[in-house]
Amino acid sequence: MDTFLYQELMKATEEELAILEGNQAVNKKIYTDLTSDFVIQSEKFLKDDLIMIRKHPRYIDFPRHSHDYIEMNYVFHGNFHQKVADKSITLKQGDILLLNQYIEHELAACEENDIVINFIIHPAFFDYILSNLSTGFIQSQMLYFLMNSIFDYSQKGEYLYYPVSNSDRIQDIMQQLLKEMMEESLLSKSKIKFLMGLLILELIEQQNQTNRSTQKSEQNAFLTEVFRYIEEHYQEANLQALAKCFNQTVYWISKQIKSLTNQNFKDLVQEKRLQVAKNLLVYSDLPMQAIAEEVGYENISYFYRLFKKKYGMTPKAYKMQLIKQD
Template identity: 75%
Template sequence: MDSLLFEKLMEETDEERAILAGDQAINKEIYTNLTSDFVIQSEKFLKDDLIMIRKHPRYIDFPKHSHDYIEMNYVYHGVFQQKIAGEPLTLKKGDILILNQYIEHELTACKKEDIVINFIIHPGFFDYILANLSTGFIQSQMLQFLMNSMFQYSQKGEFLYYPVANSPHIQHLMQQLLNEMMEPTLLSKSKLKFLMGLLIIELMEQQNIQNNSSVHSEHHEFLSKVFEYIEVHYQDANLQTLAAKLHQSDYWVSKQIKAITKQNFKDLVQEKRLLVAKNLLLYTDLSIQAIAEEVGYENISYFYRLFKRKYGDTPKVYKEQLTE
């Protein structure tokens, strides 16, 4: 443990000093503008950012509440006791807890030596991860699958608990995040996003290891084969050939792809073709007609429509903007 960082985190915040001075009720104005349900609002903390880190206030119980963002708790020192959906859970030093927007929890007052760090994360941050930390079709598609399995996009209260005190890599990432929080520089906001992205991926990998013998692992293996086939054969990929390679019926393969990825086989092939087309626009002098044919589209008008739907501009406008 970094002794200097620990000393800084042990210092009382203004909110903690007010509590110690006798203010024994949570000042809800710090957390929400709502007057009915206690829903902590991201606008109170995030402003225009996607992620923000703050120390959890000690010395006071937090009543039952939810958030309009994704919250992550990290126990830097001591313990953290709470009830999640009415069930007690005690986090120990090094543990990580992630809660989605739809679950309620209530928190027992932390003692002086209990240092808990709260990460306030806008749901849009996970789109940022997909856009910036995935390189290539297989990686981006697999990452999308893993994130969907980690954060189910439904209005159901869920949480993820990671007892990762014995993971040196994860603890090192947490140390880096806290250093950026306590000693910010001009580049700290950017560094926080990328460090947090790496942390989320490490936690997804940790979850995948824990589920290694489960259906999740079978899905992972199946999708790997699907994505690898599309990666190589995207120009003329077809479901019948893939099904034959997997020794399954067309219907079964199609149904599995749809159930796991929420996309059709055709959608996945188009995703790969358009990614290649975009890269050819960026890095070659091929004509748009030649690019369309190169990625498997004989109908240039159809290619134009798909490209514009994906990237917001026609291939011609997209390329012109790049060269301005």
Template identity: 75%
Template sequence: MMEGIFKKLMEETEEERSILRGNQSINKAIYTNLTSDFVIQSEKFLKDDLIMIRKHPRYIDFPKHSHDYIEMNYVYHGEFFQKVADQPIRLKKGEILLLNQHIEHELKACKKEDIIINFIIHPAFFDYIVTNLSTGFIQNQMLQFLVNSMFDFNQKGEFLYYPVSDSNRIQDIMNQLLLEMMNQSLLAKSKIKFLMGLLIIELIEQKKNQTATPIKNEQHSFLNDVFLYIEENYRDANLQSLATKFNQNVYWVSRLIKQLTNQNFKDLVQEKRLLVTKNLLLYTDLSMQAIAEEVGYENVSYFYRIFKQKYGMTPRAYKLELMKTE
């Protein structure tokens, strides 16, 4: 099976055949509609998808550029030379490089035996990971924190290098991704999303092992305690009670939660209450008044308003939709 993939990847694409015929300039129209800065646009590849996988074109240098998406380079065979933010980088077989959408890089021409796979990933995909690959409030919030730690979505150009050629787990996931890339089945796109989610989790674990510090360990411990407190006290959770638990003032606790999660304490409590609400709507026949009180809302109108803001419909309409899908 994998031999078949290698044989397929070794074949020249139309773009590569054009280069071999003597066209030694990048056809920018393939990558961008912009006429000034060379910014590769996700709309050229993603359409309505969150992820697209393609082989990097060989035989030609690629000029300095950036992109409006997260890019991942994976060396399937051979090696890959590039300059990222003016820093020379050589990727060897099995290694991975992640680049955010604000960094520039330029690429040296690949030889015939250099097979590089590019993953074009919309930033919204990381919301998809948190929503679909975590279960329960604590897992959801901790995964969100880890993803935010890994990908700093500000205006700063950043990249992450992963020398993971000896990681059997990561290489196995990569091989599965390539199999699905070649697969045209209706489920292939869904499989790619979940495999990529698993890959990101593995890379998060790799990065944590490489860069773990006492400060980061303390941050993780702090957040675990915060999330556990909310899990157990969401009906009447309040910052003063939480601050007392840490022997700190309210301002310190509030500021650190915001710094680490990019959410306010109130937002986290509300997220937990709404998750419980969904379970009560699905598995009980409680009235809306009773559900609102059960999750900690005395004002039913306010309860309706925040639920609709989150899910786009009232709790009653949401329950009806759930009943239709059973």
């Protein structure tokens, strides 16, 4: 264990000092502006970024809550007791837990030597990761989890538990991530994104090695094939071609997708197209007509309507907002 990191993380934060001084109720204003359900909001932490790393406050129980982002818990030292949905889970030192934005959990108070790190991750971060995964990973449980989180298709609470304390490679990545969190250099944010991408790949590989002989459920296998088809063919994706892949009728494919995702095939394709269009607006200088055609829309007016409905502004307004921020 890195001695410097341990010493730094053992220091009490302002929130922890307030708790030690007698404030034994979670200050919800730090986490949410909502007054009804306890939903921790990403805007409280992420601002304009996609990933944020912070130490979980010790000495206090956290009531049942959910998030509007993907959360990752990492136990740097000690143990971490929580109830996820209705299941009690104890994370040991070095363990990792991923929770999507629909799962609820409640957390037991950490003691002084229990150091837990929370990673707050916007679902959009994983779009790039997924687009670069090789087909060898397509059946992984991690992929299914991320697809659910990004496509919002079932709004079902899910989590993935990784007892990876014995994996030197994963622990080394975590140490590097925490060092970048502490140092906050000019390139720290970029390094954190690259390291997080590497971590996801390592977790997928770890899971594949562990579960290589385990047969995936038919529903998971079906959905991952559907998502792979959309990832590879979103520009021209259609139900007829997908039905041929499964040697099934269009009606059967359509009904299966609707029953498993609560969305139509068209909705899933549209979600992917708009995600790619948004990335092109951010990372390319292509004109709007070219972006619309690139993602599969020949009618630019229709593309504008869909984009505005999804993101609350036209593509041009979205682009201008990015330019002003720079």
